[in-house]
Amino acid sequence: MSLTAILVDGLTVRFGSFRAIDDLSLAIDYGEVRAVIGPNGAGKTTLLDVISGITRPKQGRVLFDGGLDLTQASESAIARAGLRRKFQKPSVFEGLSVRRHIAIGADVGFRSRLDAPALEDRVSEVLETVGLTDQADRLAGELSHGQKQWLEIGMVLASDPKVLMLDEPVAGLTDEETERTAHLVRALVRPDRAIVVVEHDMDFVERIADRVTVLHEGRTLFEGSMDRVRADAAVVDVYLGR
Numbered sequence: 001m002s003l004t005a006i007l008v009d010g011l012t013v014r015f016g017s018f019r020a021i022d023d024l025s026l027a028i029d030y031g032e033v034r035a036v037i038g039p040n041g042a043g044k045t046t047l048l049d050v051i052s053g054i055t056r057p058k059q060g061r062v063l064f065d066g067g068l069d070l071t072q073a074s075e076s077a078i079a080r081a082g083l084r085r086k087f088q089k090p091s092v093f094e095g096l097s098v099r100r101h102i103a104i105g106a107d108v109g110f111r112s113r114l115d116a117p118a119l120e121d122r123v124s125e126v127l128e129t130v131g132l133t134d135q136a137d138r139l140a141g142e143l144s145h146g147q148k149q150w151l152e153i154g155m156v157l158a159s160d161p162k163v164l165m166l167d168e169p170v171a172g173l174t175d176e177e178t179e180r181t182a183h184l185v186r187a188l189v190r191p192d193r194a195i196v197v198v199e200h201d202m203d204f205v206e207r208i209a210d211r212v213t214v215l216h217e218g219r220t221l222f223e224g225s226m227d228r229v230r231a232d233a234a235v236v237d238v239y240l241g242r
């Protein structure tokens with residue numbers, strides 16, 4: 001295993017003549033929570049789209065674990081390699097139980113399929129981690145917005161991901177739900193896992209992130225701890241001060 005989970009090297013993504021990502025290079029290590037922040041249109045979601053194989057770049061490479069070039073791999077190959085994403089908009093199956101969702105996540109994700117008892121153990125463990133044990137037999141459609149977010153995190157977690165991408169996990173959550181989500185994200189940290197979070201809630205980012213990358217116009221404007229990000233004049237000028 002390489003120390004670097006994701007290496008972005010000279011990445012450029014164009015939509016027509018517009019560069020959503022502009023010669024971007026960065027490295028995300030195993031064991032860290034990396035927040036990617038920046039103003040609307042900075043290229044944050046586009047970066048996640050490239051890492052998950054949804055968007056093909058014009059130039060550059062994105063290496064996973066020092067080997068697989070994600071810019072050349074299919075979405076399914078990327079998911080099989082252990083890179084998983086929770087999308088911004090909750091999209092649970094309203095008529096399926098909470099437990100079933102986690103089982104689907106576990107079954108789809110595991111490279112070697114689990115036998116029934118192992119799957120049951122895995123589902124119980126994930127339900128406990130995301131705090132939904134008491135809700136296990138409810139239908140997903142009956143959950144609150146916050147619980148739906150945790151359910152979706154549980155679905156990706158069930159596959160035991162090496163890279164976990166969370167796109168705006170606390171958008172629309174109450175303060176209390178946001179606090180719980182911060183605890184949850186920190187509980188998911190492992191030496192052999194990288195967690196990448198795109199988020200606009202700076203207090204949340206401060207709680208969870210080991211390092212923060214500030215994107216602006218498809219490039220890195222600043223990278224460092226949240227303290228240093230908050231103190232950087234350029235970041236305040238283009239983003240935090242607005």
Ligand SMILES: Nc1ncnc2c1ncn2[C@@H]1O[C@H](COP(=O)(O)OP(=O)(O)OP(=O)(O)O)[C@@H](O)[C@H]1O
Nearest residue numbers: 015016019020038039040041042043044045046047
């Ligand atoms: N499929 C597309 N076609 C054309 N332009 C696109 C496409 N996808 C994204 N863009 C443009 O690329 C730029 C970067 O978009 P992106 O969604 O990555 O920004 P973001 O940093 O995630 O912003 P937000 O915080 O608003 O989610 C934006 O100007 C957006 O309009």
